[in-house]
Amino acid sequence: xxxxxxxxxxxxxxxxxxxxxxxxxxxxxxxxxxxxxxxxxxxxxxxxxxxxxxxxxxxxxxxxxxxxxxxxxxxxxxxxxxxxxxxxxxxxxxxxxxxxxxxxxxxxxxxxxxxxxxxxxxxxxxxxxxxxxxxxxxxxxxxxxxxxxxxxxxxxxxxxxxxxxxxxxxxxxxxxxxxxxxxxxxxxxxxxxxxxxxxxxxxxxxxxxxxxxxxxxxxxxxxxxxxxxxxxxxxxxxxxxxxxxxxxxxxxxxxxxxxxxxxxxxxxxxxxxxxxxxxxxxxxxxxxxxxxxxxxxxxxxxxxxxxxxxxxxxxxxxxxxxxxxxxxxxxxxxxxxxxxxxxxxxxxxxxxxxxxxxxxxxxxxxxxxxxxxxxxxxxxxxxxxxxxxxxxxxxxxxxxxxxxxxx
Numbered sequence: 001x002x003x004x005x006x007x008x009x010x011x012x013x014x015x016x017x018x019x020x021x022x023x024x025x026x027x028x029x030x031x032x033x034x035x036x037x038x039x040x041x042x043x044x045x046x047x048x049x050x051x052x053x054x055x056x057x058x059x060x061x062x063x064x065x066x067x068x069x070x071x072x073x074x075x076x077x078x079x080x081x082x083x084x085x086x087x088x089x090x091x092x093x094x095x096x097x098x099x100x101x102x103x104x105x106x107x108x109x110x111x112x113x114x115x116x117x118x119x120x121x122x123x124x125x126x127x128x129x130x131x132x133x134x135x136x137x138x139x140x141x142x143x144x145x146x147x148x149x150x151x152x153x154x155x156x157x158x159x160x161x162x163x164x165x166x167x168x169x170x171x172x173x174x175x176x177x178x179x180x181x182x183x184x185x186x187x188x189x190x191x192x193x194x195x196x197x198x199x200x201x202x203x204x205x206x207x208x209x210x211x212x213x214x215x216x217x218x219x220x221x222x223x224x225x226x227x228x229x230x231x232x233x234x235x236x237x238x239x240x241x242x243x244x245x246x247x248x249x250x251x252x253x254x255x256x257x258x259x260x261x262x263x264x265x266x267x268x269x270x271x272x273x274x275x276x277x278x279x280x281x282x283x284x285x286x287x288x289x290x291x292x293x294x295x296x297x298x299x300x301x302x303x304x305x306x307x308x309x310x311x312x313x314x315x316x317x318x319x320x321x322x323x324x325x326x327x328x329x330x331x332x333x334x335x336x337x338x339x340x341x342x343x344x345x346x347x348x349x350x351x352x353x354x355x356x357x358x359x360x361x362x363x364x365x366x367x368x369x370x371x372x373x374x375x376x377x378x379x380x381x382x383x384x385x386x387x388x389x390x391x392x393x394x395x396x397x398x399x400x401x402x403x404x405x406x407x
Contacts, residue, residue, distance in 0.1 A: 008035060009398075012120060033087040038117070040082040040089065040110060043283065049101050050078045056095050062088040082110075089114055116335030122377070124337050125304045126177075126215045126259045127235035133337045133377040135399060137391045140217065140380040141175035142343070143167055143208070145182045145200040160207050167208050174388025177236065178212060179380060180204050180229075181219030185240055185314075187273040187346070194224045202228055209233025217261070223248035230256045240265055240314065242292040243299075254300030261307040261339055262292050266315025276315045282327045285310050289334055307378065309339040313347060321347040325367060329375035337377035342367045344382055365390045373398045 008014045014035040018028040045053070047070045054064040062084025069075030082089060089110065096107035121134035131138070143163065145155055155163050167178055182200035183192050201218065202225075209216040209232055217236035218229035223246045226237045235258055242262040243250050253260045264285045266276050278284050289308050296306060308331060310324050331338050342348070348363035349355060361383055368379050368387060372394040381387040 010120065011035065011118065030087075033090070034085045036085060038082075038084060038086055038089060038114065040113060041283070042080045042082070042106070042110075043287075044077050045080050046077050046101070047073065047075055049103060049106075050080045052099065052101075052103065053080055053082065053092070053096075056092055057082060057084055057088065060084065060088045060091045060095075062092070086114060086118060112335070113333040117329075117332045119332070119335065122335065122337050123304055124259060124307060125257075125302065129215070130304075136395050137372050137376060138176040138378045139174050139384060139388050139391055140177045140179050140339070140378055141167070141170035141384045142380060142382050143178055143180045143204060144184075145180060145204050146184050155204070160203060163204055164207055164211055167212060170384040171212055171214055173385040174391070175214060175384045177215045177217055177378075178208055179217040179219050179236075179238055180208065180234075181238075182225070183220070185269040187269065187313075189269045191270075194222050197222065198225050198228060201225065202232060205229045205234050206232040209235075215259075217259075221245040221249070223252045227252055230258055235259060236261065239263065240269075240311070242288070243295055244292075250296050250299030250301060253296070253305075254302075257302070257305065259305045259307065260296060260301055261309055262289060262296065263309035263314065264288050264311040269314075272315035276317055276320065278320060281316065281320045281323055282330050285324065286331060286334065289331070293334060293336070303335075306336050307339050308334055308336045309341065312340055312342055313345045316347075318347045318350050321345075325371050325374060327374070328371055332375055338375055339378040339380060340368075340371045340376045341380040342371060343380060343387070361386060369394045 006017060008017070011032040014032050015028050018031065050066050050070050054066055057064045062082065064083065065081040067075050067078040070078035082092070093107045093111045096103045121132055124131045124133065143155060143166070170178065180201050182197040197220065205216060205218060215235045216233060217238045218226055218234040219238040220226050220229070221239050221241040226249060237249070237253050237258055238261040239249055240263045242264065266272055293306060297303060310328065310331060312321050312324060316324070328338065328340070343364050344357040344360045348360045348367060349357070352360065352363045354360055354363070364383070365387065368390050371379065372391065379387065379391060
């Protein structure tokens, strides 16, 4: 009789523990929803609605944290943190369906966020393919068609045969998709014209889309460049502006039924690192991505075609970047695959006191391992051979017993 604390990350893991002690199937299904405490934050609820949520959660055996002023009647509104098991929060949703003051609508939003967070698998449609996330982390290899890449790996002016050889080697080493970009978006960078960007990237896109067995992504915020790249065989648009810089982008992506990566960025590449500030960086990133997701859906982009990216290094300080990696799993509530771009970035250099981007490989490996442990589905990297090994090892450790049993 020696008790110890189980470290459980998912309902699949608790079900495995139930099986070990011989719990019957019906009991496992009921109890897996009671094994975890979930904390759901709802911003700026009217005072009376917040207090209704608290009373209903207390009646279900859970609780809700509110501002002191909302409990005394001093505050007109309050943020609210629901504290309960998935079963208790599901019970709350049922109760709220019968409530006025917009609580019935809130019920559906709570249910969607919880269901998305609890999902073990998320599907992304890329062209005619369907990619299922959950069992492994996918690797996106970077091909820069620029003269001023911050990492010093630009291929502008290189022979096409050299570019193809490089991309094929990335695929051989484990790249699941290739991202081609023609404009540097490092902090302080200046924009180039659409004509120059197209001249840089289109020969690469045509060559790689026609030669590789993996999807090719075009890294652009311009609909004009994206349009021509999609015509040449690209199937993913990686828009760092999340549809903000070109109002035609959403309709274009919808028309081509392409996949779309939506990234959070504060400001523009030229100004984004001018003292970025947040009250709560994760909350602001989630609310931003929720808004642009809706904008994409309203334009006709399919939900299954969208990827989200918190924008590490894009309008964030060192502490913001570290907090996003640590709390990355919160983005799962949006229900879409999570991409992170950590490779060789300056925040790693600041931690390691390493100015040379090419020397940040070990710091990149550590950051990627942490991101995978916290829910990343795709990692965008320069050093595919090395990072594919990191991904494989991190997946074996963090993705559950089914993979561990293979060895």
